[in-house]
Amino acid sequence: MKQKPENRMKQFVSKKAATMLSLCIFIIAVGTSAFRKDVPVKAVTFNIVNRDSVASVQAFEIVYKTLMSPRCMNCHPAGDVPLQGDDSHLHAMGPKRGLDGKGVYAMKCSNCHQETNIAGLHMPPGNPDWHLPPAAMKMVFQGKSAHELAKQLVDKKQNGNKDMQKLIEHADDELVLAGWNPGEGRTLPPVTHAEFKKAWITWLQSGAFAPKK
Numbered sequence: 001m002k003q004k005p006e007n008r009m010k011q012f013v014s015k016k017a018a019t020m021l022s023l024c025i026f027i028i029a030v031g032t033s034a035f036r037k038d039v040p041v042k043a044v045t046f047n048i049v050n051r052d053s054v055a056s057v058q059a060f061e062i063v064y065k066t067l068m069s070p071r072c073m074n075c076h077p078a079g080d081v082p083l084q085g086d087d088s089h090l091h092a093m094g095p096k097r098g099l100d101g102k103g104v105y106a107m108k109c110s111n112c113h114q115e116t117n118i119a120g121l122h123m124p125p126g127n128p129d130w131h132l133p134p135a136a137m138k139m140v141f142q143g144k145s146a147h148e149l150a151k152q153l154v155d156k157k158q159n160g161n162k163d164m165q166k167l168i169e170h171a172d173d174e175l176v177l178a179g180w181n182p183g184e185g186r187t188l189p190p191v192t193h194a195e196f197k198k199a200w201i202t203w204l205q206s207g208a209f210a211p212k213k
Contacts, residue, residue: 055202056209062191062199064146064211069189071179075132076141082132083142086187101132117183125183127175150203150210164204171197 066072074083080097081090093112098104103111113130117123133139137160141149152158154167162170170176180193189196203209 050205051207053207053209056206057211059199059202059206060146060150060209060211062196063203064149066189066191066196066199067141067149069179070187071182071189073141075175076139077132078140078142080132080135088142097132097135097138099135101134102130117181120184122185123183125178125181125186127178129174131175145213146211147213150208154204154208164208167204168201171200 067076070083070086070088074085074088077083081094082097083089084091093107095107095109096104103109109130109132112124114124114126115128116126118126137158139152139158139160144152156162159167177193179189182188191199
C-alpha cells in the first residue's frame, strides 16, 4: 500500500530532525571536551616562514659578506689549520683541528686563547670555548660560493642538526659574538652584529633561499 504524501513528508521531517539533533549533540560533546583536562586537545601549529625569495636572497648577501670576512672565515678553514690575520693566512703556530676542534696533543687552542682577550696589539683573542668546528662537521666557509654556503648552513647533516630555531639562536652564540670583539689590531666584520642578526633571521624566515651562484 502506498503511503499518503503527508505521511511521507512527516517521515522525512522526522529523519531530518533526528539527524540535526545527532549533529548538535556531537558538536556540543566535542566543544565541551576541549575544556576538560582529561581530554587531550590537538595543538595547532603555524608556519612562521613567509616565503619570499627576493627578500631572502637580498638578506643573504649581508650574511655572506659577513661570514666570508676574516673574523668569521678564519675559524672555518677548508683545511685543518685555522687561518689568521686580516689576510687570512695559515696560523703561524700551526695548530691542528683535532677531533673536537680544540687542537691535538699539547697544542691546544686554550694554551694561547684564554677566557678573555689578552691586552695588546695582535694578541690572542679569548673565549672560554675557543675552538674550530669539530672534524666530523667542519662547516667550511673558505672557498665557498654564496650558493654553496647557503645550502650548507641549513643542511642538518652539516650544521650540527640545527633546525630554524636553533639557527636563529646561533646568531647570539658566544663565539659568533666574539667576531665583533676580536682584540686590538683586527678589523671588524663589514656590518654590526645587530645588522648581521637582522639579515640572518630575515634570510631564514623568508625561506632560506640560496643565491644562484
